[in-house]
Amino acid sequence: MITGFGPPDVLTVHNVPVPRPQADEVLVHVRAAAINPKDTFIRKGRFKRFTGEKFPIQTGFDFAGEVAEIGPGVTDSPVGEAVYGMLDGWQGGTCAEYVSVSTGRLCKKPEGVSFDEAAALPLVSLTALQALRDRAGIATGMQVCINGASGGVGSMAVQIAKIMGARVTAISSPPNHDYLADLGADRCIDYRHGNIAAPGQRFDIFFDVFGNRPFRSVKPILSDRGVWVSTVIRPHVFLSVILTRLFSRRKAKVVLVKSLRDDLEQVRRWVETGVLRPVVHSVYPLENIREAHVQQETKHTRGKIVIHMG
Ligand SMILES: NC(=O)c1ccc[n+]([C@@H]2O[C@H](COP(=O)([O-])OP(=O)(O)OC[C@H]3O[C@@H](n4cnc5c(N)ncnc54)[C@H](OP(=O)(O)O)[C@@H]3O)[C@@H](O)[C@H]2O)c1
Known part of the structure; x- marks a missing residue:
């Protein structure tokens, strides 16, 4: 999470309570997340009118992982299913062991690719x-x-x-x-x-x-x-x-990207039939998330930077 707007040093790793899934949400045990320019812009305060200035602010929008718990209204994402997806809006939180996500923002993870590769896809x-x-x-x-x-x-x-x-x-x-x-x-x-x-x-x-x-x-x-x-x-x-x-x-x-289950399903089918392939430039453990942001800010990354959760 970030404790203020600024350079990569404002990123720190903390212990926080595991979120509780709301009615239409599932709790995802995150195996991998990905970094986007959006994360670095939020860290620098470029989008503060959307994120607000109440710290700490959690980071990360892309994720791949497994459903750990389901909210009371959820019928289509069983516990244990491997999923991937993206948070919408300006509140991140996928660079964490657990994130609570609406079922409209995820779908089954493509088969035949790793969690790291799946996390490199959504946004x-x-x-x-x-x-x-x-x-x-x-x-x-x-x-x-x-x-x-x-x-x-x-x-x-x-x-x-x-x-x-x-x-x-x-x-x-x-x-x-x-x-x-x-x-x-x-x-x-x-x-x-x-x-x-x-x-x-x-x-x-x-x-x-x-x-x-x-x-x-x-x-x-x-x-x-x-x-x-x-x-x-x-x-x-x-x-x-x-x-x-x-x-x-x-x-x-x-274009202002929206997290849509139907589009995630389309991407999943393309990946499974081998016509679309995820591209991972480098993988960092969560502890090294500052280095991941530094690499993102080079503006010369080929494909995606992934955060692998231990
Ligand atoms: N509106 C939305 O919904 C939305 C969604 C996603 C992304 N975005 C925005 O889209 C932009 C790109 O995102 P991204 O994730 O693709 O970024 P990225 O992965 O960091 O893009 C890096 C690429 O930019 C290329 N590049 C560097 N200088 C260039 C130049 N002068 N001309 C052309 N290409 C150059 C690099 O190619 P070389 O290494 O060959 O130089 C590198 O492969 C960001 O500003 C991001 O915020 C907006």
């Missing part, structure tokens, strides 16, 4: 799925460009865009190009390169995962009804969303 795969499917309306044969393709969200977005039948251009640093081709990217671009689109190429979807390519810079390489989707919560993004809703055929959209 990033749901963000990619909801951005490409719900915000951008991805369809077979579309040209899709993903900026920040080798990170947590990007690694899922490349794979999900390929599952949906798109042609994928991935933007990352050159050392990640072989990795991205292995995930299915059709073309890889160095982000220091001037031209993202090949001559004559237009994108039906530009997914700005990294958040440094504003709508106005991408508009010239969007197709006639192309969609730009951003992950970042910044004023220029919301302004572009409003202006393009009124005045442009090319649209700007923003």
